[in-house]
Amino acid sequence: MNIGDAAELSGLPAKTIRYYEDIGLVRPERGGNGYRDFSKRDAHKLAFLGRARSLGFSIEECRTLLSLYEDRSRASADVKEIAEQHRDRITRKIAELEAMRSTLQTLISDCHGDDRPDCPILDDLSGAETVIE
Amino acid sequence: MNIGDAAELSGLPAKTIRYYEDIGLVRPERGGNGYRDFSKRDAHKLAFLGRARSLGFSIEECRTLLSLYEDRSRASADVKEIAEQHRDRITRKIAELEAMRSTLQTLISDCHGDDRPDCPILDDLSGAETVIE
DNA sequence: TGGAGGGTTCCAGACGCGGGAAGGTTCTTG
DNA sequence: CAAGAACCTTCCCGCGTCTGGAACCCTCCA
Numbered sequence: 001m002n003i004g005d006a007a008e009l010s011g012l013p014a015k016t017i018r019y020y021e022d023i024g025l026v027r028p029e030r031g032g033n034g035y036r037d038f039s040k041r042d043a044h045k046l047a048f049l050g051r052a053r054s055l056g057f058s059i060e061e062c063r064t065l066l067s068l069y070e071d072r073s074r075a076s077a078d079v080k081e082i083a084e085q086h087r088d089r090i091t092r093k094i095a096e097l098e099a100m101r102s103t104l105q106t107l108i109s110d111c112h113g114d115d116r117p118d119c120p121i122l123d124d125l126s127g128a129e130t131v132i133e
Numbered sequence: 134m135n136i137g138d139a140a141e142l143s144g145l146p147a148k149t150i151r152y153y154e155d156i157g158l159v160r161p162e163r164g165g166n167g168y169r170d171f172s173k174r175d176a177h178k179l180a181f182l183g184r185a186r187s188l189g190f191s192i193e194e195c196r197t198l199l200s201l202y203e204d205r206s207r208a209s210a211d212v213k214e215i216a217e218q219h220r221d222r223i224t225r226k227i228a229e230l231e232a233m234r235s236t237l238q239t240l241i242s243d244c245h246g247d248d249r250p251d252c253p254i255l256d257d258l259s260g261a262e263t264v265i266e
Numbered sequence: 267t268g269g270a271g272g273g274t275t276c277c278a279g280a281c282g283c284g285g286g287a288a289g290g291t292t293c294t295t296g
Numbered sequence: 297c298a299a300g301a302a303c304c305t306t307c308c309c310g311c312g313t314c315t316g317g318a319a320c321c322c323t324c325c326a
Binding site: 044047048051052055056065068069071072073074075076077079080081083084086087090091093094097098100101103104105107108111112113114115116117118119121122124125126127 | 177180181184185188189198201202204205206207208209210212213214216217219220223224226227230231233234236237238240241244245246247248249250251252254255257258259260
């Protein structure tokens with residue numbers, strides 16, 4: 001099938017699929033006209049990649065997951081470890097974002113938000129000591 | 134002061150400071166030797182930028198915040214709106230990451246993680262229907 | 267026959283820097 | 297006063313993951 005069909009089947013944009021070929025994640029055949037010719041297996045791999053990416057795995061993790069997927073003698077422990085590391089990274093990222101949000105929320109709550117210039121948000125960013133209320 | 138001192142005062146790497154000059158966030162003077170010459174005001178702006186960045190504001194938001202900071206006739210409402218939009222973006226990002234983490238955790242829990250190849254994580258990524266337990 | 271709607275390659279850009287090369291300047295040490 | 301360490305400069309490349317666009321080729325249908 002052509003790249004358009006592979007895109008529709010896998011849910012990935014054609015541009016992304018070409019990129020994935022560039023970096024060696026898929027290796028479709030080529031027809032006599034130079035067009036890529038994707039097998040069902042290729043389309044399936046692309047869909048696999050799409051799902052893994054949507055769970056936030058990096059391209060390199062996807063590459064590893066894909067090779068494990070195609071390795072009949074894999075150990076599920078290897079897959080699990082990748083997933084756990086990724087989960088832990090997500091957990092840390094969430095904590096970081098929540099710290100930001102918390103600080104932001106405090107500043108936002110302190111800002112009256114009218115047409116006067118006084119602004120605790122800017123005060124904080126400018127390094128002013130916390131104002132005594 | 135030289136860039137090294139500005140870096141130490143602001144907590145930003147010299148590389149970052151040069152980049153900020155490139156994109157017009159700061160405009161230090163130049164000495165006769167071609168070295169940048171930062172005023173205290175410049176260093177203060179850099180520290181402002183560092184704090185805003187650490188709260189996750191984009192460079193363009195930082196640019197706006199900085200111009201509001203330097204605008205004596207600003208309305209605090211303008212600052213607050215930027216902060217609120219940013220907070221909302223963070224909130225959405227957290228929700229997205231939590232959805233990923235939740236899915237990952239389910240898959241991880243279902244994976245026995247030994248040296249056998251059966252793996253619900255790969256099954257899920259490959260698009261297999263949920264297995265009846 | 268002509269045009270719409272595929273496909274191809276290649277280059278640039280996005281974000282926010284970091285690394286490193288090649289070279290000039292200034293400070294410190296002996 | 298000379299040597300060398302420790303600064304500073306500019307420039308270009310690379311990171312990750314695509315996305316947009318230009319210029320061009322191929323196929324199908326009316």
